[in-house]
Amino acid sequence: MTKLSVQKTDTFSGHRDCVYTLQPALRPNHFFSAGGDGMVVQWDLARPDWGEVVAQVPASVYAIAYDSADNQLWVGQNYEGIQRIAPYEKQTISSIRLTSAAIFDIQFFEDQAFIALSDGVVTVMDKDRFAVRKHLKAGAQSARCISINPVSREFAVGYSDHTIRIFGLDDHLLHHTLVSHTNSVFTVHYSPDGRYLLSGSRDAHLKVWNVTDNYQLHQDVVAHLFAINHIVYSPDARWAATCSMDKSIKIWDAETFRLLKVIDRARHAGHGTSINKLLWSGVENQLVSAGDDKRIAVWTIKSS
Template identity: 35%
Template sequence: MDNLSVELISTLKGHQNPVFTLENGFFANTLFSGGNDKGVVEWDLETSTFKRILCSVNSSVYSLHLIPETSYLAIGLREGLIMIVDVENQKLVVKLNVANGAVFDIKTLVSKRELIAVGEDGFAYVWCLDNFSLLYQFRIAPTLVRTISISPDERQLAFGSKDGSVHLYDALEYHLIASAAVHTHPVTSLAFDPNGQRLLSGGRDAKLVGWNTHDLSEQLSFIPHMFTVYGIHFHPVHPLFATVSRDKTFKIWDKHTYALLRIVGRDKGFDSHHLSINVGIWTPDGTRFITAGDDKVVRVWEVTI
């Protein structure tokens, strides 16, 4: 990975407030972004231009999730609502309510055709994708749950909560396998290694922890950033991952050795974010990494390996 290079290729401007979430688009070379504005924005990455406001919303957008094998975008809102929007026809399909508080993360269990969401009330909510009926709701933690990760084989779910705990569940019956608390502040990011043998968690304590996926025994722990680790993003092709942070940087790591491969920030000479980076995402082909945050802009980075 000695020849890995990162270059800023475009800066997408238009948001008037911090950006909290990104999602790859349904159409090729498109991207969705959302945050403290009252709308979800779609961008054209080929021309690096604004494409459209997909839909207006009544409160901040905390999560975006394109449901696999569909043209449906799930939009999680601060007001405790999930909007399912047909991107192709730009039409609202259904609104899903949670019992109380904001929706912070949304994922799909493709094999079960189920949509799962978590949020401020500490519960997980599971809907059927065939008719969007609510199938289950169960408490994960007595406090806010910010993040979900699904194992590559879809046999396990992991949740991260405000009390610094990671909760590992069986995805078939939704029963608890193990819980562990090692973060001294809220868990803000989770990601299963693509080989399924390790789960990574990042927290507001600036710590990154590696967990065994059988029993949540701790395998490694180190401090990758100066402040909160807001995202852990494995590359879709190569054995590396990126982390994004409140410290205004993102970093790229070797997933086998955890060696630091690249730091991208203003103090390293990059025209990067000058405030917290809240979110990152790889494009499906892995040629670009996209970041956004409190400075209201979306930056598109070409990563050459």
Template identity: 35%
Template sequence: MITHLHTLSGHQNPIYALANSNKEDAFFSAGNDKGVVEWSLNTMSFVKILVPVQSSVYALHTYQDLLFIAQRSGLIMVFDLLEQKVKATLSFHQKGVFDVKTIEHKHEIITTGEDGTVAVWSLKDFSLLYNFPVIQNTVRTIAISNNEKEVALGCKDGIIRVYNSDDYVLIKELAGHKFAVTALQYSPNGTYLISGSRDAQLKVWGLPDYNLKESVPAHMFSVYAIAFHPTLPYFATCSQDKSIKLWDSESFKLYKILSLEKNTPGHFHSINKMIWSRNGKYLISTGDDRQVMVWEFTA
């Protein structure tokens, strides 16, 4: 079902961020190396340093032909993938930016991070439209509902705060985790929100009411990413415990564990980020061991 295909080496420091390219056969990685790297899925090899950065990169986000590069300094670089140049630099956050998402129907970019504040930007001219405080410390992750009507924020105090995307009014607080919420995704079929935390648990919140449906003891340590397959009923999780797990997205049955401890290929340090390729053929993972691993998936 899922097998190790290739390990891409070259980063000299821990890697925190992955994003697909605007092209189907390429993706980007970044972390403490002060540069964003482009890789080819066709040749399974390094392509180039896409752009140098001034500080560590905590998040990458691709929207159409734009790549948003969120940094420890608080700056967010907007890189045009067609023109191959920096188009804008977004400056508001006073500390590291941990997540970037787009709300397409509103032509907005939403960012958050270590300062506990959300900033909303225009996709048209990259101006700052709005900002509001969420908590005194870190907001780690953002999820946008499928209809783009709701924005969920995973916070350091263990609470998920859900906002209306029209006016950014707080509509719900979900208290289920004991520690910081570190991963958050709406399911592709729109029936639930799933969260992962430093408490190593997955929580499944039924929609539209956000009632707690499932608590899954998923990992030994923090859950750092949740990634739904683009077309099939599976999702993957990765953790500080150095394992990747593949789950059924309807029954939450565990199908596969990828870990050196389980005698499969795997990472030898914390796994910080994971994405599926656009066509769903590959799962890509990375972390503190400075390796980028590509896994081939067959249903």
């Protein structure tokens, strides 16, 4: 039986409001964060005392996305649009007035960017031209999260109407509508091999969908006490991690979805508020978490 050990390595502080999102950076030990204070900050895992503001926008930021091919950071400025930033030069390259809605997620695939909006629209943009290609309106309530499956050439969108909708990456047509959650779907994540789609909801359930079996529900786990805010896989795809409004992080076996470890305030001096986002770094298998407590924590995960 696999046993995991968890050590809290560092705590990063500097944000003046809730931290909502995390993204990797060009350098393996660097990452970006953003949140309710409108600041986009670059951090170094090796230097918890150092943080550099690369952008400041006059609204809260729920979504950023790093384009490693062009070394550009897309920043979703709520109720305004998208800014493209050169993070190391701290310069705005371009911006687009996209929406008057909140921007919940930004994901890239090939030459496309997919943006989930609170008015239920998923906007498809040409990444290179920085121009809108299409608006996909499949639900009346918020589009909350997006995940890309390059194997099946599909992308999944979780909505506040409790559903997950699967679209084609090439035709942008609706392929499937998955109905099982009983509340807003806050996070979706395809497994690295494309076999499964994991989803987490305000209903606190972690659901596993079998992509190769026409998205049949494979497993349903009562995973947390309150809403599941985010799901990530470890770099080696052995484990999956969930974080929740119940202030805990849980590590799961990625094949059986058996619970392996709980990281919380009582046992590991974890977050004292809702945990909003996770980033699993390839550097020493470190898991980064961000929460409403304005702090970012770094956890070293080891198996025995």
